[in-house]
Each structure stands twice: as structure tokens, then as C-alpha cells.
Amino acid sequence: MSELILDIQGLTKEFILPNKETLTACDQLSFTAKKGQTIGIVGESGSGKSTLVNMLMLMETPTQGKIHYREKNILNLNRREIWQLRPNIQMVFQSPTASINPKMKVIDVVTEPLFNYKRLKAKDKRKKAQELLALVDLSEEYLERYAHHLSGGQCQRVCIARALALNPEILICDEATSALDVSVQKNIIDLLINLQKKNNMTILFVSHDLALVQSFAHEILVMQNGVIVDRLSQEQNLNASEVTYTQCLLNSVYSLSKVKQRLLLEN
Secondary structure, three states: OOOEEEEEEEEEEEEEOOOOOEEEEEEEEEEEEEOOOEEEEEOOOOOOHHHHHHHHOOOOOOOEEEEEEOOEEHHHOOHHHHHHHHHHEEEEOOOOOOOOOOOOOHHHHHHHHHHHOOOOOHHHHHHHHHHHHHHOOOOHHHOOOOHHHOOHHHHHHHHHHHHHOOOOOEEEEEOOOOOOOHHHHHHHHHHHHHHHHHHOOEEEEEEOOHHHHHOOOOEEEEEEOOEEEEEEEOOOOHHHOOOHHHHHHHOOOOHHHHHHHHHHHHO
């Protein structure tokens, strides 16, 4: 994991409120990610996680800072260059059912990105869709189904298959398991780990659940009020952190579900 693929430098986002006051959603965020590495980004609601993701996906323009992908600042790209960049950085959203067009069959959902980028011919559509579903452990019987015929976990697998269609180097998962049952969360995490090993992807996994993220992330960034307040490695004992906010996350109201998640992941 020596190849540097993402380098974030001093990323800041300020919003002007109706009363003319300034809200700093993200403040001087800096971190790097290597190829094949999983970076966990953890914090409660309002910590700046979503704003960070939106900036990485170029859905929000930073007030200042740089986002280097393979040594190129993507904030300086024009519209055509951004279109060319998109296949390399894909995203899996929090709500799987809301992320899928209810009028589209699964076969159309997972192949849509390929048609958008003219990487697939109509005659090869079904075969490619089968290959994508196989990556996420779904059989071809799901191809003709709609989202309302699927469980939450199955919908999220379809969303992951869609994100993988363009063979991205970076996969951003924004609370991708928080809407799922604990047992289904484990299955999705296991799936992401296996896919990462197979494709050598870099994963940015955004979550409010510190214990869950520590079970598989190589490095964890803890965010509070738009600032990275703690940096942890997978080998570290979370309880040994001297940062009060990190300890608060560990001892939050989600502690019972976290214990269950750890047990599931260990077993």
C-alpha cells in the first residue's frame, strides 16, 4: 500500500448563514490515502463528514484547500476533465432504496454507468450485469427485479455493483451500512473487504460508528465540529486514546449495538 492516490491539503468549507454569520463546516482538513487502503472517517451528525464527502465528490466547492488525486489538483479541472475523472471515484450512499430509480430494473441500474460512458454495447448488457451482480454475491435472478422487490441489504449490494461498474480506484461509502440491520451490516462490510482485496481499491468509509469502523479500517480520522481531532490506526486500542471526544463516541448511546457488531465481525 505504498502508492499515494489521494492527498487532501487544508480543505476548508465555509457557509454564509442568513444572518450573515459564517459557519465553518470543515476547517483545514489534511490527510492522505494510499492505494488499497481503507480510511475510516468518523463523527456524529454535524461533525463535517458529509461536507467533506461532498467536496471530494466535487458536489461542493471548498473555500480553500487542495484535493490531489494522483498528484493532480482536481479542484482545477474543467467540466470535461471532471467527467473523465468520475469513473475513478465512485460513491455508495446511505439509503440504498433512495439511491435506485424505482422504475428501473436491476439490470439497467448496474449497467447505466457503462452506457453513460459508452463502455458497453447493448448486446453485452446482460452478460456484464451478471458479472457485476456476481461481484456482490447476487444471482442473475435479480436482474429483472425492481428495488421494491429487494431487501435493504440486497439494494445496497446493487448500489455497490453499480459503483464498481466503472472499476473505480476510490470508493466512498457515506454511512453505507447505517440503515441496515446489524447482521446485514456485517455482510456488507465483509463484501467490501473482499472486493478491496480483489480490486486493490482505496475505500473512504464514513460512519458515526467508531467501533464498527475500527474492525476493518487501516486508519481512522475522528471529526468534531469540522476538525480532525484524532487519528487512529487499526492496531491501536481505542480505549487508550487521550482525546475526550473519541472516548465519548465509544461510550455513546450506540454502545450496545457496537458490542453486537464487534461480536458479529469477530465470529
